[in-house]
Amino acid sequence: MSKKGIQSKDPHVLNLVKIVGVDPVRKSILYKKEDLLAYDCDGFTLRKHLPRAVVFPKNTAEVAAIVTYCHENDLPFLARGAGTGLSGGAIPLNGEVIISMVRMKKLLSVDFENRRAVVEPGFVNLKLTNSISDKGYYYAPDPSSQYCCTIGGNVAENAGGAHCLKYGVTTNHILGLEVVLPNGKVIEIGKDGVPDQPGYDLLGLLTGSEGTLGIVTKITVRILKNPEGKQTVLAYFDKVADGSKAVSDIISAGIVPAALEMMDKTAIEGVEAAAFPVGHPKDIEAVLLIEVDGIAAGLDEQINQILAVCNSNNVREVKAAQSEQERAKWWANRKTGFGAMGAISPDYIVQDGVIPRSKLPEVLKRINEISEEFSLRIANIFHAGDGNLHPLVLFDARIPGESEKALEAGSLCLKACADVGGTITGEHGVGIEKREEMRFVFTDEEIIAQTEIRQVFNSKNLLNAGKLFPSPGRCVEVKNEIAAAAAK
Amino acid sequence: MSKKGIQSKDPHVLNLVKIVGVDPVRKSILYKKEDLLAYDCDGFTLRKHLPRAVVFPKNTAEVAAIVTYCHENDLPFLARGAGTGLSGGAIPLNGEVIISMVRMKKLLSVDFENRRAVVEPGFVNLKLTNSISDKGYYYAPDPSSQYCCTIGGNVAENAGGAHCLKYGVTTNHILGLEVVLPNGKVIEIGKDGVPDQPGYDLLGLLTGSEGTLGIVTKITVRILKNPEGKQTVLAYFDKVADGSKAVSDIISAGIVPAALEMMDKTAIEGVEAAAFPVGHPKDIEAVLLIEVDGIAAGLDEQINQILAVCNSNNVREVKAAQSEQERAKWWANRKTGFGAMGAISPDYIVQDGVIPRSKLPEVLKRINEISEEFSLRIANIFHAGDGNLHPLVLFDARIPGESEKALEAGSLCLKACADVGGTITGEHGVGIEKREEMRFVFTDEEIIAQTEIRQVFNSKNLLNAGKLFPSPGRCVEVKNEIAAAAAK
Numbered sequence: 002m003s004k005k006g007i008q009s010k011d012p013h014v015l016n017l018v019k020i021v022g023v024d025p026v027r028k029s030i031l032y033k034k035e036d037l038l039a040y041d042c043d044g045f046t047l048r049k050h051l052p053r054a055v056v057f058p059k060n061t062a063e064v065a066a067i068v069t070y071c072h073e074n075d076l077p078f079l080a081r082g083a084g085t086g087l088s089g090g091a092i093p094l095n096g097e098v099i100i101s102m103v104r105m106k107k108l109l110s111v112d113f114e115n116r117r118a119v120v121e122p123g124f125v126n127l128k129l130t131n132s133i134s135d136k137g138y139y140y141a142p143d144p145s146s147q148y149c150c151t152i153g154g155n156v157a158e159n160a161g162g163a164h165c166l167k168y169g170v171t172t173n174h175i176l177g178l179e180v181v182l183p184n185g186k187v188i189e190i191g192k193d194g195v196p197d198q199p200g201y202d203l204l205g206l207l208t209g210s211e212g213t214l215g216i217v218t219k220i221t222v223r224i225l226k227n228p229e230g231k232q233t234v235l236a237y238f239d240k241v242a243d244g245s246k247a248v249s250d251i252i253s254a255g256i257v258p259a260a261l262e263m264m265d266k267t268a269i270e271g272v273e274a275a276a277f278p279v280g281h282p283k284d285i286e287a288v289l290l291i292e293v294d295g296i297a298a299g300l301d302e303q304i305n306q307i308l309a310v311c312n313s314n315n316v317r318e319v320k321a322a323q324s325e326q327e328r329a330k331w332w333a334n335r336k337t338g339f340g341a342m343g344a345i346s347p348d349y350i351v352q353d354g355v356i357p358r359s360k361l362p363e364v365l366k367r368i369n370e371i372s373e374e375f376s377l378r379i380a381n382i383f384h385a386g387d388g389n390l391h392p393l394v395l396f397d398a399r400i401p402g403e404s405e406k407a408l409e410a411g412s413l414c415l416k417a418c419a420d421v422g423g424t425i426t427g428e429h430g431v432g433i434e435k436r437e438e439m440r441f442v443f444t445d446e447e448i449i450a451q452t453e454i455r456q457v458f459n460s461k462n463l464l465n466a467g468k469l470f471p472s473p474g475r476c477v478e479v480k481n482e483i484a485a486a487a488a489k
Numbered sequence: 490m491s492k493k494g495i496q497s498k499d500p501h502v503l504n505l506v507k508i509v510g511v512d513p514v515r516k517s518i519l520y521k522k523e524d525l526l527a528y529d530c531d532g533f534t535l536r537k538h539l540p541r542a543v544v545f546p547k548n549t550a551e552v553a554a555i556v557t558y559c560h561e562n563d564l565p566f567l568a569r570g571a572g573t574g575l576s577g578g579a580i581p582l583n584g585e586v587i588i589s590m591v592r593m594k595k596l597l598s599v600d601f602e603n604r605r606a607v608v609e610p611g612f613v614n615l616k617l618t619n620s621i622s623d624k625g626y627y628y629a630p631d632p633s634s635q636y637c638c639t640i641g642g643n644v645a646e647n648a649g650g651a652h653c654l655k656y657g658v659t660t661n662h663i664l665g666l667e668v669v670l671p672n673g674k675v676i677e678i679g680k681d682g683v684p685d686q687p688g689y690d691l692l693g694l695l696t697g698s699e700g701t702l703g704i705v706t707k708i709t710v711r712i713l714k715n716p717e718g719k720q721t722v723l724a725y726f727d728k729v730a731d732g733s734k735a736v737s738d739i740i741s742a743g744i745v746p747a748a749l750e751m752m753d754k755t756a757i758e759g760v761e762a763a764a765f766p767v768g769h770p771k772d773i774e775a776v777l778l779i780e781v782d783g784i785a786a787g788l789d790e791q792i793n794q795i796l797a798v799c800n801s802n803n804v805r806e807v808k809a810a811q812s813e814q815e816r817a818k819w820w821a822n823r824k825t826g827f828g829a830m831g832a833i834s835p836d837y838i839v840q841d842g843v844i845p846r847s848k849l850p851e852v853l854k855r856i857n858e859i860s861e862e863f864s865l866r867i868a869n870i871f872h873a874g875d876g877n878l879h880p881l882v883l884f885d886a887r888i889p890g891e892s893e894k895a896l897e898a899g900s901l902c903l904k905a906c907a908d909v910g911g912t913i914t915g916e917h918g919v920g921i922e923k924r925e926e927m928r929f930v931f932t933d934e935e936i937i938a939q940t941e942i943r944q945v946f947n948s949k950n951l952l953n954a955g956k957l958f959p960s961p962g963r964c965v966e967v968k969n970e971i972a973a974a975a976a977k
Binding site: 249446 | 600602604661674676687689690693694696697698702737741743783786787789791846913919923927930931934935936938939958
């Protein structure tokens with residue numbers, strides 16, 4: 002026993018305890034293997050690595066002190082929110098010290114007049130809306146994990162959500178950040194929440210940088226006034242091609258729904274077998290969940306236009322939510338869709354590609370071919386309105402080789418997106434999962450330019466190393482070739 | 490005479506001619522002093538420098554060849570669009586070779602289904618809307634110079650405009666860029682127009698980088714469906730404080746007008762004396778120009794709410810535009826407002842600060858004090874809804890010392906914005922004008938981090954050097970101090 006109950010021979014653990022102190026009730030540091038096991042992966046479960054320790058700072062000063070300590074002692078480290086990330090961004094590949102932000106979870110201030118709120122990074126996404134809804138305000142980005150994911154994690158991943166079609170992703174709602182740089186220095190970007198600072202767009206650069214450029218310790222977000230009204234409809238299609246065409250036609254008609262979601266037949270089988278069934282017909286190929294919001298007086302007209310588009314695309318049935326309860330049930334059915342796959346498959350991986358909307362029928366067809374080639378079922382639950390696909394590859398990890406097959410099928414789905422001018426992630430990030438797939442959308446030179454930007458911030462590459470970019474091999478070779486050519 | 494009519498002894502001019510060729514009708518290169526004089530400044534006229542030459546490439550390959558030539562021969566160079574920039578970003582401080590983009594002015598494609606268009610950088614902003622309006626679409630960012638400014642220049646400056654309150658600034662409408670890097674290599678960002686690429690947000694980083702990171706040669710922009718309806722009102726206030734309060738109350742009420750513009754008494758005197766008078770009363774302290782757009786059925790309700798807010802803030806008179814002609818007249822009156830100052834003052838400089846909306850009354854009061862301290866009239870014409878102020882400092886350059894006084898007063902206006910948590914530019918950029926004012930909002934360390942990012946792209950600092958950041962002196966000292974401290 003040493004340091005008031007800390008039983009560790011690791012001098013770094015003992016030094017980190019000096020920074021975060023010993024909490025008699027809730028542990029401020031974890032270092033025993035049995036405690037660390039809960040931190041060996043995040044929402045991406047196919048790779049597991051133990052961290053060296055997990056520390057729980059309570060404020061910016063403690064974060065800065067931990068980071069400074071790691072920087073000075075060459076200890077790899079990374080930040081973690083709720084650990085709901087789907088691409089492995091919080092997995093301690095290099096035995097990192099994990100800096101968990103979950104104790105920095107205060108709502109620091111709300112300024113209704115200027116429409117902004119300041120939160121600590123561990124503040125849970127949905128709690129923000131819950132805290133301001135009595136005044137008629139909400140926070141727009143709504144990832145499916147919003148009931149537990151943190152806004153700090155949302156910033157790292159530039160999280161999206163069903164309502165990002167109309168309202169934009171996280172980066173469109175961030176007005177300011179306090180950031181601990183990888184050397185322990187603290188900077189503020191977008192002071193006091195006035196966006197569009199001069200100089201380079203550091204706010205944009207940090208947002209979505211997947212925890213590789215700094216650790217966010219304070220976040221100023223935009224809050225929005227609740228729309229006066231909402232209307233929500235479900236539309237069932239016998240043919241997936243008709244559903245896809247309806248999506249494209251709705252957008253082309255100039256309607257911007259708040260949300261425009263699609264699930265295919267396999268997905269429907271899953272959500273109907275899981276916790277929130279709503280009675281979707283099982284013999285249809287596609288369901289659209291469409292929501293419009295805004296000034297109440299304008300909603301009927303939009304809904305009528307949507308009905309007309311659905312009818313002209315052979316819709317089998319359309320129905321409008323008759324109450325807020327019914328609407329909430331439909332959304333619960335959709336938002337728990339990924340987890341629902343557990344009801345019909347022992348394992349699944351979710352992919353996250355983006356395509357130009359007009360390519361939807363073509364890409365869904367290609368995903369179907371991939372499913373047949375690999376003899377693996379692939380469900381599709383996705384943000385159809387913004388072309389953000391989520392193919393869910395179902396598999397059984399107990400069957401030797403099937404995990405690898407599923408990963409390969411998932412990668413091919415992303416290739417299909419990239420091949421039609423799309424990209425490999427809309428909201429889940431690259432993490433460790435899609436590092437090699439970065440080559441589908443970037444040349445070596447473009448990747449090198451990005452790693453050089455990382456170098457500016459993260460000069461020792463101790464912060465979340467090994468994420469976001471392909472393994473260095475080929476890029477380093479190319480860089481050397483470029484240097485050699487320049488030297489000639 | 491040499492090179493088919495090129496009379497220059499400058500070997501670089503002769504080599505550049507080999508790239509762009511000799512055009513029998515329109516010159517492809519300018520090198521004589523009398524021709525270069527037109528390029529010695531841009532919309533910021535207080536500093537003038539002659540370029541070495543001006544070249545007019547016709548395509549990306551020519552731009553890349555010019556840049557490669559400059560890079561290899563250590564010639565400073567910069568890109569220029571229409572030259573309407575207000576902060577001196579296109580002024581050849583170092584005798585640059587100016588690469589004028591005005592011959593690359595094609596609309597390359599329009600994809601209505603996926604709502605995007607691809608343009609060359611020299612394509613004029615307003616021409617895009619004019620080209621697609623028959624199909625019911627438009628391009629949202631609308632700087633006051635939109636009838637002549639280029640979209641390439643808009644990207645460099647992250648240009649705003651009156652309707653950016655609801656629709657966002659240029660960066661929110663850019664889906665992809667083709668960029669010639671300062672070493673002559675060509676990269677594509679956001680291929681084929683799917684936004685939110687993984688990795689660092691290079692699209693955001695390049696947009697608004699004021700021509701210091703690369704030269705944009707192709708731009709994919711978002712196009713929007715025309716709103717179904719628009720309503721526009723003018724509201725006159727006896728007291729500027731009441732006008733400010735009305736702005737704040739409109740936003741707090743949850744209304745997001747498409748535009749919410751304000752002019753003060755001095756500004757009204759100017760616009761009424763210039764080309765587009767509309768009969769504003771001359772004894773009022775503030776006029777608001779308010780526009781709402783969207784689904785037609787919802788507009789009356791919004792206008793009624795706006796009227797109620799104006800009434801509760803002692804409005805003298807409110808009137809709605811009775812026709813599209815009347816609306817267009819009101820907008821011409823507002824949009825030519827800067828130039829209109831020429832009717833009441835020999836010279837003026839326009840400033841461009843941003844503040845949290847709630848600070849409007851406080852900052853307008855401070856600007857008034859600055860006006861009195863310097864005995865210079867200051868007019869205010871601005872995007873009130875998003876807190877983007879444009880103090881216009883009126884002066885007479887023929888009076889010795891008055892230019893300097895005006896610059897100092899302008900700088901103090903920006904300081905007043907920064908002091909309340911605002912910033913020093915909303916849409917005009919830093920250029921050479923506001924380099925020192927960057928210190929109002931950034932620490933030395935934050936500025937150094939940005940110059941290091943520039944270094945990644947612009948390693949020889951030949952591209953538009955001396956812009957955007959404070960003169961190196963103090964920053965270099967600080968950097969050396971940091972390095973010395975780290976070495977200890």
